[in-house]
Amino acid sequence: MTPQSPSQFGVCSWSMRAHNAQQLAEVCSQIGVKKVQLALVPHREDPGALDGVKEALAAKGITIVSGMFGTIGEDYTSPQTIAKTGGVRPNEHWEGNLKIAKEVAQRAAGFGLNMVMFHAGFVPHDKNDPEFKTMVDRVAAIAKVFAEKSIALLLETGQETADDLWTFLYALDAKGATNVAVNFDPANMILYEKGDPIAALKKLLPRVKSIHVKDAIKTKVSGTWGQEVPVGDGQVDWPAFLKVLSEGNYKGDLNIEREAGEGRINDAKKAIAHLTELMKV
Numbered sequence: 001m002t003p004q005s006p007s008q009f010g011v012c013s014w015s016m017r018a019h020n021a022q023q024l025a026e027v028c029s030q031i032g033v034k035k036v037q038l039a040l041v042p043h044r045e046d047p048g049a050l051d052g053v054k055e056a057l058a059a060k061g062i063t064i065v066s067g068m069f070g071t072i073g074e075d076y077t078s079p080q081t082i083a084k085t086g087g088v089r090p091n092e093h094w095e096g097n098l099k100i101a102k103e104v105a106q107r108a109a110g111f112g113l114n115m116v117m118f119h120a121g122f123v124p125h126d127k128n129d130p131e132f133k134t135m136v137d138r139v140a141a142i143a144k145v146f147a148e149k150s151i152a153l154l155l156e157t158g159q160e161t162a163d164d165l166w167t168f169l170y171a172l173d174a175k176g177a178t179n180v181a182v183n184f185d186p187a188n189m190i191l192y193e194k195g196d197p198i199a200a201l202k203k204l205l206p207r208v209k210s211i212h213v214k215d216a217i218k219t220k221v222s223g224t225w226g227q228e229v230p231v232g233d234g235q236v237d238w239p240a241f242l243k244v245l246s247e248g249n250y251k252g253d254l255n256i257e258r259e260a261g262e263g264r265i266n267d268a269k270k271a272i273a274h275l276t277e278l279m280k281v
Contacts, residue, residue, distance in 0.1 A: 001246050001247055001249065002246060002249040002250065002251055003246050003279065004242050004245050004246055004250070004254070004275075004279050005279065006272065006275075006276045006279065007034075008035075008251075008252070008253055008254045009032075009033050009035065009213075009253075009254050009255075009256065009272050009275075010033050010034075010035025010036055010037055010065055010253050010254065010255040010256070011027075011028055011031055011033050011035070011036055011037070011255060011256045011257075011268055012036075012037045012039075012068070012212065012255050012256065012257040012258075013036050013037065013038045013039050013046065014039040014043045014044065014046035014068065015046075015256075015257045015258045015259050015264060016028075016258075016264060016265070016268075017046065017264070018046075018050075019047060020050055021050040021051060021052045021053040021055075021056035021057070022056050024036070024050065024053060024056065024057070025053075025056040025057050025059065025060050025062060026060075027265060028057065028060065028062050029060050029062075030265055030269075031256075031265055031268045031269055031272070032269070032272065033062070033256070033268075033272070034061055034062050034063060035062065035063055035064075035065045035253055035255070036057060036062060036063070036064050036065065036255075037064075037065060037066045037067065037068055037117075037210070037253070037255040038053065038064045038066075038067050038068065038111070039067075039068050039069070039070075040067040040068060040069050040104045040107050040108060040111075040116065041069045041070060041100060041103075041104060042070075043068070043069075043070045044070075044076075044259075049107060054111060064111050064113065065113075065253050065255075066113055066114075066115045066116060066117065066154075066210055066253065066255075067104065067107075067108045067111065067113050067115075067116040067117070068116065068117050068118065069100060069101070069104040069116065069118050070118065070119070071086070071087050071088060071093065071097045071100065071118065071119070071121070072090075072093040072096050072097055072100070073085050073090065073093055074086050074087075074119070078223075078224065078225065079192060079193075079223060079224070079225065080223070082122075082159075083122045083159075086119055086121045086122060086159065087118070087119050087120045087121020087122070087159075088120060088121050088135065088138040088139060088142065089121035089122060089131070089134075089135060090121075094138060097142075098138075098141060098142065098145075101142045101145050101146070102145050104116060105145045105146050105148070105149045105151060106149075108146075108149065108151055109149040109151065113151060114150065114151055114152060115151060115152040115153075115154055115181070115209055115210060116146060116151055116152075116153060116154065117153075117154035117155070117156055117183035117210060118153070118154075118155070118156065119155075119156045119159065120135065120139050120155050120156075120159075121135065121159065122159045122160065123135050123159070123160045123164055123165070123168045125160070125161075125164055127167055127171065132168075132171075135168070136168070136171045136172060136175055137175075139153075139155075139168075139172060139177065139180065140172055140175040140176070140177040143172065143177035143179055143180050144177065146179060147177075147179045151179070152179045152180070152181050152209060153177075153179055153180050153181070154180075154181050154182060154183040154209055154210055155168075155169075155180065155181070155182055155183065156183050156185060156188065156212075157182060157183070157184050157185050157188055157189060157194075157200065157204070158185055158187075158188025158189055158191065158192040158194060159188075159192055159194070160194060161194045161195050161200070162189075162194075162195060162199065162200035162203040162204050163203065165182070165204065166203060166204065166207075169182075169207055181207050181208070181209040181210075182204050182207045182208045182209065182210075183208075183209070183210040183211070183212065184200075184201060184204060184205075184208045184210070184211050184212070185211075185212035185214055185257070186198075186200075186201065186212075186214065186215075186236045186241060187212070187214035187215050187216035187228060187234065187236060188212075188214070188216075190216040190217070190218045190226055190234070190235055190236070191216050191218075191219075191225060191226045191228065193218065193219065193222060193226075197236055197237075197241065198237055198240045198241060198244060201241065201244050201245075202244055202248075205244065205245075205248040205250065206248075208250065208252070209252055210252050210253055210255065211245075211250075211252060211253065211254050211255065212255055212256075212257040213231055213254050213255065213256045213257065213271055213275065214228065214231070214236075214256075214257045214258070214259075215228070215229050215230065215231045215232065215233060215234030215235070215236045215238075215271075216228045216229060216234045216235065216236070217229055217233075217234050217235055218235060227260075228258075228259060228260040228261075229260075230258070230261070230267040230270050230271065231256070231267070231270065231271035231274055231275065232270065232271070232274040238274070238275060238278055239278055239281070242275065242278055242279060254275070256268045256271050256272070258271075
């Protein structure tokens with residue numbers, strides 16, 4: 001059993017809203033992390049990869065450990081809007097999204113990264129649904145782009161149940177897309193109402209290569225968003241979460257993602273303090 005360690009903590013660059021490379025490096029130093037998962041294209045409020053970011057981070061002993069990219073036209077207004085607009089599912093954006101993937105793979109290789117994550121979009125529950133095959137074909141095409149650079153493509157969790165994601169991964173394996181893995185986000189399982197995060201982690205852990213440290217409270221009205229909250233204030237059972245990771249010998253990164261609130265640096269510090277204390281138990 002591999003116990004989890006504070007050395008695994010990093011931060012998701014886009015959630016810190018830094019506007020230049022130096023500011024991102026300073027934020028990481030304030031939080032106390034030495035790892036960053038970097039947005040490789042603009043994402044929501046974030047400007048994306050920044051000029052000189054690798055050098056600015058390296059000057060403070062901080063390493064870019066993985067990347068992230070978003071797709072065209074993502075609308076997170078509601079679970080319904082993102083279901084329609086997220087990932088590679090919209091036909092009208094497929095060619096544009098493939099072009100982005102090629103640009104991101106080139107940029108990731110330039111940073112020396114070996115894994116990049118994204119939201120693939122909602123996968124149909126029924127594997128006989130024609131859109132299931134379309135999603136498999138499109139994600140496999142993107143996975144090939146990254147495989148040519150020896151980079152793993154990580155699928156963000158939340159938009160489908162763990163069972164449905166496992167079925168999708170199996171279909172991708174059969175298609176030859178064996179470089180596809182998982183970036184596990186426990187809060188997303190709650191926000192998207194897709195099952196218990198601990199049970200989902202147990203199911204998916206053999207394919208998990210990266211983790212987002214994020215917490216949430218489920219919605220009181222099904223079909224609407226729940227609330228993202230600071231780590232420790234939500235419904236993720238963090239002691240159980242860390243136990244599953246340790247029992248599964250997880251050795252990857254624990255990247256703090258805070259996409260709500262105005263005190264994000266302090267919330268990130270709180271997350272580290274909370275989980276570091278739990279790691280001592």
